[in-house]
Amino acid sequence: MHHLIPLLVAVPLLGAALLVATGRVLPRIAAEITGFVVSGGTAALAVVLLLNSEPPMVEWIGGWLPVGGESVGILVVGDGPALGMATAVSLLTLAALAYAWRYFDEPLGGHSGAFTALMLVFQGAMCGFAIAGDLFNAFVFFELMSVVAYALTGYRIDEAKAVQGALTFGVVNSLGAYAMLMGIALLYARTGELAMTKIGRGLDATGHGGPDALVLASFVLVLTGLLVKAAAVPFHFWLPDAHAVAPTPVCMLLSGVMVELGAYGVWRVYGTVFAGPGGIPAADLTRALVTLGTLTAAIGAVMCWYQRHIKRLLAYSTVAHTGLFLVGLGILTPEGDDGVALYILGHAGVKAALFACAGVLLDRFGSVDEHALHGQARRLRATGVMFAVGALGLAGLPPFGTALGKSVTEEAVGGPLTLVFVAASAITAGAVLRVTARVFLGLGPRPEDAEYETSGSDEEPETSGLLSRIPDTMTTVPAVLLAAAFAAGVAPGFGAVVARSVNEAGSGGAHVFVHWTLTGVLLGVASSVLAVALAGLAVTRPGWTAAPGWAAPLRRLQSGHVGDYVAWLLMGATVLGALALPGVLGS
């Protein structure tokens, strides 16, 4: 069975190559069906592998097995989290391709397979990053998924905002990737190994009782790359710019799984490389991730609340939720890992569905501006209901999968950090509910325009001209995604299965029983009630919830200037180093 793991990368890449080679002569329908078959086949393979992932599998590609403990081969791992992420990536790609069916009516440059081929490369690269067992291949797949994501973000090359967002995304993410490669080179210099587990053992063997400056430098550099991808504050500035301009099916993947792969990378790299006695002490990682995660959740939630561009609003909600994921992973307990894994799965379904609904608005009205669309979408009842349901899923209303994940994580972190979870999910969900009330129900007065913001008017619809009728695929896909997020919470035993496979891979077999608790349910209900209350307040009393003076400097930081974002990246790396420093000084 383990020989099949590399196919998760090879099949989508070959499918993409086929589409690129034949796309000019292939009719569009044939190209799209090929995309479905390849993407769906990979998804089926990922599911089959996932069901067989106990005990965890390892594959040396091409049969380059280690000789006497030394190896130059390429290693891929097939444990629960790796294959789980690959499955989530593949299923969401399939959903995005289904959503994009009949989407871009004019294929780019007469090449009918271009978009589908790019989506397949994206799928293959994300699967490759998930299963990579050595750091250099993790870097290569990290860069591959980044480059394809830049191309997909700027897919509509005639749009001024799209190319600008794609360039910012490209510069910041590639710089993060190069920082990560510098860190990998330092680790190789120290240990002479590239496979993650062997680097970890090498650090412990050469550590002489504790980490030194080189280990700290490599830790900071590698984590900088991963946190740029995970959009942690202050590495997050590229995300709203890219997500606001990317085509909707691409946004579903960017927000649903790509950003979460950054958090997954942090978990994987810390657990296998830096967790030993020669690596970074647990207290330092907890300090770094909990600090940055809390900051990310707070800034993401505040910025989300003050957006009027609906896709940008959803993008900031992704920032806030990644902050929560980082806090959950940062406390380094098996319960935290399990909760975050469930939370990520539920969030992927809910967030992709919300983006899909925003795409319906864009293609029906040529705008994703909350103010301009006030009361316009009254007749899109199905979309409005799904938007509201998605918002409640975001708030963590039981029994959504997000609620189960959130409640398990909340119990794991405990104490005042629980408030961060409740507040961040309530504020982001409240913002989405506010949009629902204004756009789909036309409630409340039309709000006034602020000075420093991105409006969502004058957007080009992604279909050829405005749609007069919404295609069935564009309403079915979000419905299925929401149903999946719901099922993740109610399906008996699903949580336990996820928890077992995460713990098997991550916490040395310390099994945890994951289940609904009364506290978790009450906190989930509290977040939802708070979200509804916030939305109600915003709609009925717009003056009370308008941006206060202290929020203006926060919004000015998001300047849209690529040089500023690079400066923030450097500052973030410095802060990360400072947060992890005490353990190195103490050893």
Next chain:
Amino acid sequence: MHILPYLVAAYVFVTGCYGLATSRNLIHAVGCLAVCQSATYVLLLAVGYRDGATAPVFSDIAPGSRPVVDPVVQALTLTDIVVGATVTALLLALVLQIAKRHGTVDPDELRELRG
């Protein structure tokens, strides 16, 4: 072990970052990103260096007869160069589109996405 190549790598990386942060032209910014990447080449090759060693090509020397530099980092550098070429080409294509659609390549004048 010589410390100089490592200092050079760090210097090149920081120089590239400085250029990116202060850039007034997006083509220059993409060039600065390539400078940052050059730092990774320097670092990787420095890691694999051995005093008195030759290239790891065994066509004219017998294996084990004399030291060779680490071939792994050279393979990594080659892969890295391929990655860099892709990134630079794509970003320059995006800059071209920005020039067409915005009429400027000065990042100070691109102020549509903000807040």
